[in-house]
Amino acid sequence: MLSTCYTFSAYFAIVIFVLGILCKVWKYAITPNPLKISLTPAPTNAAGVILRVILDASLFNSLFKSNKFIWLGGCALHLALLIVVASHIRFFVSPVPELIMLLQTFLQSIGIFIGAIFLAPIGYLFIRRVWVDRIRFVSIFADYFILILLFCIGLSGITMKYFIRPDLVAVKTFIMGLISFSPEPMPTNPIFITHFTLILILLAYFPFSKLIHSVGIFFSPTRNQIDNSREKRHVNPWDR
Amino acid sequence: MAKEKIEVPKLTGKIEIPRIKPGAALVCEHHKAKEQMLTELGYPSALVENWQEKAIAKMRELLNKYKSLKLYLDVCVRCGACTDKCQFFLGTADPKNTPVGRQELLRKIYRRYFTPAGKLLGGLAGAEDFTEEMLKEWYAYFHQCSQCRRCSLACPYGIDTAEISMAAREIMHSIGLGTKYTDEIILKVFNVGNNLGMQPKAIKSSLDFCVDEMKEAYEEKGITNIDVKIPMDVEGADILLVVPSADFFASPHIESLLGYAKVFHQAGISWTLSSYASEAGNFGMFTGSYDGMKKVASRIGQAVRDLKVKRLVIGECGHAYRIAYNFWNTLTGPFDTLDPKYPVPQHICEFTYDMIKRGAIRLDKSANDEFVVTYHDSCNVARATRMGDMPGGQFEIPRAIIKACCNKFVDMPQETIRENTFCCGGGAGLLTDEMLEIRIKGAMPRMQALKQVVDSHGVNFYVLICAICKAQFTKIFPMYGFPMDMVGGVHQLVSRAIIL
Incomplete structure (x- = not known):
């Protein structure tokens, strides 16, 4: 019963996640730019614009220039997310690639620290949100919700790693079963069930939430338009 | 606008981020466009009966016409990087004059009528009904943006409040609400x-x-x-x-x-x-x-x-x-x-x-x-x-x-010139007498920067x-x-x- 329920939910969440993001991307892609609105000084060629967007997406360049404190929190959180996701790859592929094994060994060697680098930035961003009056004023429930959700996912993950260890072989069997469409029984460790549930919630919530900034950043006209209005005539698609 | 004497900020040469004063600038409002002006421009001559419905329809049209609007309503994470960048916030301390505070006025309506989360969860998802109070806030705050784009520079995603206030102004016009100053000039x-x-x-x-x-x-x-x-x-x-x-x-x-x-x-x-x-x-x-x-x-x-x-x-x-x-x-x-x-x-x-x-x-x-x-x-x-x-x-x-x-x-201090420059406080339809208080306060950051070089370099x-x-x-x-x-x-x- 538990297994059936979770197998179904997992597929459901993933379908929502993938379709939801595809719908958003489609919508962003087809909505026209009637006018040129690049934020200058802007690159005057395509290569420059690609670099500008990559720098914004990878190093949060604009944020670095505008607010070092938020940049620090944002960088730490995203980097931690990246490491955590990477360290989970071992549950999704078989055999586990050399590189991931290396990462795993490295992460093992630094111990609890890895949990801390995930939880600390979330705590920092939460406190900042509550502490700074003007940021508290503009925050909505969803902003706190996502931080709490991520925090709980991290906390349950740390609990499994250091305190209540699930049967990792059973976990991998379950996951690989989902991937190969031949469902296997769901591990019954309660912390794992919690962790897994929260992740499904995160996946299904993703496309409808502010997390869509992760794909949206690549579509931002103030950043991805080439500054060449005089050289190349821009035609408004709905006013030809 | 308040008739009593406007208090001009004191010049110290420093630009300080104020503690918020919610609602401080709500009273500063443009004179509304006259019936005849609106008619001549092809808009309804006064606020239409079913303004809510009309406004939502107009918003739907704009969401399909402007990538900027569609995207920028979705992607804001309310990180707060823009909150100390707008001269009208620095001058008035009204948090709805922060770029994100201003955007949220439209975003709340967008969530309520266009997103699944907002339709289902309402306030929990940051959605709000388009009420008359909200329309009043729209009229005040969206006309207190000078479309200077200092916020867009600061935003990690380049969200441009100018695009959002332009859309809000167009929506308001479509239901019969415009400002006298700008409409008169366009005519x-x-x-x-x-x-x-x-x-x-x-x-x-x-x-x-x-x-x-x-x-x-x-x-x-x-x-x-x-x-x-x-x-x-x-x-x-x-x-x-x-x-x-x-x-x-x-x-x-x-x-x-x-x-x-x-x-x-x-x-x-x-x-x-x-x-x-x-x-x-x-x-x-x-x-x-x-x-x-x-x-x-x-x-x-x-x-x-x-x-x-x-x-x-x-x-x-x-x-x-x-x-x-x-x-x-x-x-x-x-x-x-x-x-x-x-x-x-x-x-x-x-x-x-x-x-x-x-x-x-x-x-x-x-x-x-x-x-x-x-x-x-x-x-x-x-x-x-x-x-x-x-x-x-x-x-x-x-x-x-x-x-x-x-x-x-x-040159004035680096953080106030070139791409970091401050608006004069009178742009995008603010250059009218009834908005004098906002203009004075919006000019404050620039005046502080000027004060520095007046004192240091004469x-x-x-x-x-x-x-x-x-x-x-x-x-x-x-x-x-x-x-x-x-x-x-x-x-x-x-x-x-x-x-x-």
Whole structure:
């Protein structure tokens, strides 16, 4: 019963996640730019614009220039997310690639620290949100919700790693079963069930939430338009 | 707006982030457009019965027409990086004058009527019904944005509040809610051809008077052979110069007009103004109306064709240069008849800089020796355009001209100039008396920055290239204890220094 329920939910969440993001991307892609609105000084060629967007997406360049404190929190959180996701790859592929094994060994060697680098930035961003009056004023429930959700996912993950260890072989069997469409029984460790549930919630919530900034950043006209209005005539698609 | 005396912020030379005062600026509201104006512009003459429904329908239309709007309503994470960037927040401390606070006014409605989360969860998802109170907030706060885009620079995703306030203004117009100031001016352009509603005859006589005065001034100095002209409607001239209509008679604007005339004269290039395209400005942008903006801009394309000119040059005006640089080609182009060797359109500063580099004009720096000059980067020029070939030319070229015209130049603090520049506080439809309180407070960050260089370097001349900035600062400066005639144009310096 538990297994059936979770197998179904997992597929459901993933379908929502993938379709939801595809719908958003489609919508962003087809909505026209009637006018040129690049934020200058802007690159005057395509290569420059690609670099500008990559720098914004990878190093949060604009944020670095505008607010070092938020940049620090944002960088730490995203980097931690990246490491955590990477360290989970071992549950999704078989055999586990050399590189991931290396990462795993490295992460093992630094111990609890890895949990801390995930939880600390979330705590920092939460406190900042509550502490700074003007940021508290503009925050909505969803902003706190996502931080709490991520925090709980991290906390349950740390609990499994250091305190209540699930049967990792059973976990991998379950996951690989989902991937190969031949469902296997769901591990019954309660912390794992919690962790897994929260992740499904995160996946299904993703496309409808502010997390869509992760794909949206690549579509931002103030950043991805080439500054060449005089050289190349821009035609408004709905006013030809 | 409150009738009692407005408290002018004290100048310390430092820009401090205030503690929030929710609702502090809600009372500052534009006079509403009159029925007849709205009708003439093709909008409902008063707030329509089913305004909520109409507004949502308009929003749906805009969401499908503008990628910027659609995307920017979705991607904000409320990180707060923009919250200390807007001059109207720094000045009023009202958190709905932070960029994100302002955007949220529209985003709440968007979530409520267009997103699954907002429809299902309402307030928990940050959604709100479009109530009358909300509409009141829209009217106040979306008209307190000067579309300067300082927030967009700060945003990790480049979210541009200007795009959002333009959409909100257009939605409000579509249900019969506009501002008197902006609508009145747009109608003047539609009916007469310029923001001031000056008829061609009036422009001509103002220009003649201005030229006579200039000649007299030179004659007093013993120079008699001055034949600088300000030609109008000359068919077949090389250059069509389009200037903000304030340049025709307002002070200090007209000083720059004389500067342009002298540069063209010395360069030996034939040029003309147009009485039909007698306005560079385009308040259509301020109302967010694409059609309005296009109709205003169409006069430019028409004049280019009618006068059979080869080049198009634009005078000192901030938002006008943004529209000229980025939008004219789309709205009233292509300019196939113009000479492709030159930028279309070209900023007057680019033209003058080119003439200085080529040695076609000579400048006597000592003519401006009484001045210690600083330069205000006008927001639209700084963050929405370019001069010359290199990104950032919009900062370098005006400064290069200034330095060629005077011996003493000093910049204000780095975080307040170039792409980080502050708006004057009067842009995008704020330049009206009932908004004086917001204008004074919005100018505060700039005044603090100026105070620093006045104290440290004795700056006594403040030059810029925007008609709205000039009008705003000449009004605001005395309130902050700076003399009004400290404000001038870049070409005012050129005009004084150029050797005829």
